[in-house]
Amino acid sequence: MKRKNRLLKISALGVYSFLYLPLLIVVIYSFNDSKLNAEWVGFTWKWYDKLFNNREMLTAARNSLIIASASALIATLLGTLAGMTIHKYRLKLLPGLVIAPIAMPDILMGVSLLLFFIMLNMSLGLLSITLAHITFCIGFVALSVQARMSNIDRSLTEAARDLGATPWQCFRKITLPLLAPGIIAGALMAFTLSIDDFVITFFVAGVDSSTLPLQIYSMVKIAITPEVNAISTLLMLLTLILITLVAKLSPGALRS
Amino acid sequence: MHTSAWRKKLVSQKLLGLPPLAYLLIFFAVPTVIMLFASFRYAGDYGGLAPWYYYEQGSLSFDLTLENWQRLFETDIYLQLFLKSIAYAVLATLLCILLAYPLALMIARSPRRYRDLLLLLVILPFWSNFLVRIYAWMIIFSPSGALTHMLNSLLAIFGIAPISLMYSPTAVIVTLVYVHLPFMVLPLYANLEKHDPALLDAAQDLGASRWRRFWRITWPLSLPGVYAGSILVFIPVLGMFAIPELLGGTDGIMIANVIKQQFVESRDWPFGSVLSMVLTAAAVLVVLLGAKFGQQLGQSK
Numbered sequence: 001m002k003r004k005n006r007l008l009k010i011s012a013l014g015v016y017s018f019l020y021l022p023l024l025i026v027v028i029y030s031f032n033d034s035k036l037n038a039e040w041v042g043f044t045w046k047w048y049d050k051l052f053n054n055r056e057m058l059t060a061a062r063n064s065l066i067i068a069s070a071s072a073l074i075a076t077l078l079g080t081l082a083g084m085t086i087h088k089y090r091l092k093l094l095p096g097l098v099i100a101p102i103a104m105p106d107i108l109m110g111v112s113l114l115l116f117f118i119m120l121n122m123s124l125g126l127l128s129i130t131l132a133h134i135t136f137c138i139g140f141v142a143l144s145v146q147a148r149m150s151n152i153d154r155s156l157t158e159a160a161r162d163l164g165a166t167p168w169q170c171f172r173k174i175t176l177p178l179l180a181p182g183i184i185a186g187a188l189m190a191f192t193l194s195i196d197d198f199v200i201t202f203f204v205a206g207v208d209s210s211t212l213p214l215q216i217y218s219m220v221k222i223a224i225t226p227e228v229n230a231i232s233t234l235l236m237l238l239t240l241i242l243i244t245l246v247a248k249l250s251p252g253a254l255r256s
Numbered sequence: 257m258h259t260s261a262w263r264k265k266l267v268s269q270k271l272l273g274l275p276p277l278a279y280l281l282i283f284f285a286v287p288t289v290i291m292l293f294a295s296f297r298y299a300g301d302y303g304g305l306a307p308w309y310y311y312e313q314g315s316l317s318f319d320l321t322l323e324n325w326q327r328l329f330e331t332d333i334y335l336q337l338f339l340k341s342i343a344y345a346v347l348a349t350l351l352c353i354l355l356a357y358p359l360a361l362m363i364a365r366s367p368r369r370y371r372d373l374l375l376l377l378v379i380l381p382f383w384s385n386f387l388v389r390i391y392a393w394m395i396i397f398s399p400s401g402a403l404t405h406m407l408n409s410l411l412a413i414f415g416i417a418p419i420s421l422m423y424s425p426t427a428v429i430v431t432l433v434y435v436h437l438p439f440m441v442l443p444l445y446a447n448l449e450k451h452d453p454a455l456l457d458a459a460q461d462l463g464a465s466r467w468r469r470f471w472r473i474t475w476p477l478s479l480p481g482v483y484a485g486s487i488l489v490f491i492p493v494l495g496m497f498a499i500p501e502l503l504g505g506t507d508g509i510m511i512a513n514v515i516k517q518q519f520v521e522s523r524d525w526p527f528g529s530v531l532s533m534v535l536t537a538a539a540v541l542v543v544l545l546g547a548k549f550g551q552q553l554g555q556s557k
Contacts, residue, residue, distance in 0.1 A: 005365075008358055009362060011358040012359045015355050015356075015359045016359070018434070019377075019378065019381045019434075019437065022392035022434065023381060023389070023392055026391065026392045037398065038400040038401065078276040078279055082273060082276035082277075084272065084273075085273030086273070089273075094276065094280075097280040097284060097285065100280075100284060101280070104536065104539055105491060105535060106495065107497055107516065108288075108495060108535060109284070111291065111519050111528060112287035112288050112291040113287050115287060115290050116283070116286065116287035116290050118304065118305075119290060131283060134279070134283070135279070135284055195385075198385075198498060199498060203520075213385060213387050216387045216388070220390075220394065221502070224391075224395060228391060232385065232388040232391060232392075235384070235385045236384045236385070239384050239385065243379070243380060247372075247379075
């Protein structure tokens with residue numbers, strides 16, 4: 001048993017390095033004083049400096065933040081409602097519709113929403129991107145809320161109702177506070193997913209509105225520059241903070 | 257009075273599910289139907305879609321066609337690309353199982369207080385930006401990168417000409433595995449965690465070797481986790497366009513690259529819709545097959 005355990009630990013360590021080394025390389029080269037991601041020349045902040053003077057990048061960052069905030073807000077409202085009703089009733093249509101956008105390849109949602117928006121004569125931009133992001137965020141919020149719902153002791157709400165609380169009072173004073181960590185975790189996940197989405201945004205963005213991932217894509221298509229490393233590092237830092245918060249609030253949410 | 261009040265409550269609370277239901281119907285179900293419909297329409301003169309009905313001498317005529325679907329079978333290019341994409345997805349899935357299994361097993365067998373942390377370490381890279389993770393491999397595979405350099409100096413010792421890793425199917429497969437690995441680890445772990453260690457102890461007492469214990473107990477019990485993870489990896493890989501586009505070159509393209517090309521570059525939306533519908537059907541089929549396998553496993557226990 002001992003030897004097998006050691007073998008298992010070594011191979012697991014190998015897989016962890018496979019997961020982290022590439023990202024580490026991106027971070028390290030973002031501080032390298034050379035245009036090439038090859039030899040280490042010396043430490044510099046200049047790529048970050050360049051980044052904060054890049055007008056297109058700043059516009060893209062602003063767009064990303066607007067879209068992510070709006071879609072997280074709306075997806076949290078809709079996702080919470082979905083999670084609660086799915087938990088309470090044996091529904092057929094809603095659970096499938098909540099999962100389907102997550103289960104299908106992203107490109108399908110991207111192109112079908114493109115067809116949809118064009119059919120409605122909608123101009124592509126911040127609004128179309130936000131509407132698309134809400135669609136795939138609802139499921140993640142719903143799953144997070146649902147996981148939390150199943151941990152709530154039913155007798156608490158029943159007791160409140162027996163003591164004469166109205167359904168609304170019962171929801172405000174009992175269910176909502178107990179549900180809050182699941183809702184907040186869902187909102188943070190929705191925000192992260194929206195900030196990170198590339199594929200769906202790529203199809204519904206139109207020509208004028210860029211987001212951070214679209215900006216990275218167009219830069220990477222032309223050439224590999226350390227400026228991309230710098231924005232990547234910042235994005236990773238943001239995600240790290242958000243997801244650690246989610247893990248603290250609701251450990252079950254990330255696993256579903 | 258009492259029952260009607262209850263019914264009222266039931267109805268009103270079920271109504272709460274209506275807004276998300278409506279939203280998903282409008283922004284997910286309807287667009288999918290529109291895409292199906294678009295696959296029977298003509299392409300517009302300047303790309304996009306042509307009108308599907310017109311008035312001529314006061315009567316309404318429809319302008320729909322099967323041409324786009326016929327085009328799918330005119331050459332075997334598309335069939336080959338689908339098969340190639342399926343092959344890539346199968347290979348990526350198998351490699352994910354190979355890498356994820358020891359990791360998931362290690363986490364499931366480590367002390368309970370470390371498990372959440374170890375699992376979080378698997379999840380974190382998955383939540384970092386998708387393009388950033390692809391970009392990391394563009395650096396690694398780039399001709400000036402350390403990996404290519406090392407590999408080529410090693411090959412030079414044996415007198416083999418230098419090779420390029422960038423823009424090759426190998427680069428695509430490695431990155432596909434890298435990006436989707438957490439999808440395999442999580443369901444596998446969720447399954448392995450539930451195994452009763454007493455089974456392994458009993459087998460050991462009865463003299464079963466380590467390998468025998470693994471293949472006769474752990475592996476068969478973990479199959480539902482393997483299937484779940486395989487579906488989670490296979491479907492997004494099948495529809496992937498960013499990784500082949502950035503790392504694949506001409507040899508490494510997959511079916512989703514052609515879909516993207518139809519919608520963005522050649523602007524032939526009807527044919528793009530045809531290819532998208534075939535991809536949708538493939539994904540749905542995989543989910544259904546997976547569900548059926550899972551059910552059979554559940555029944556046989």
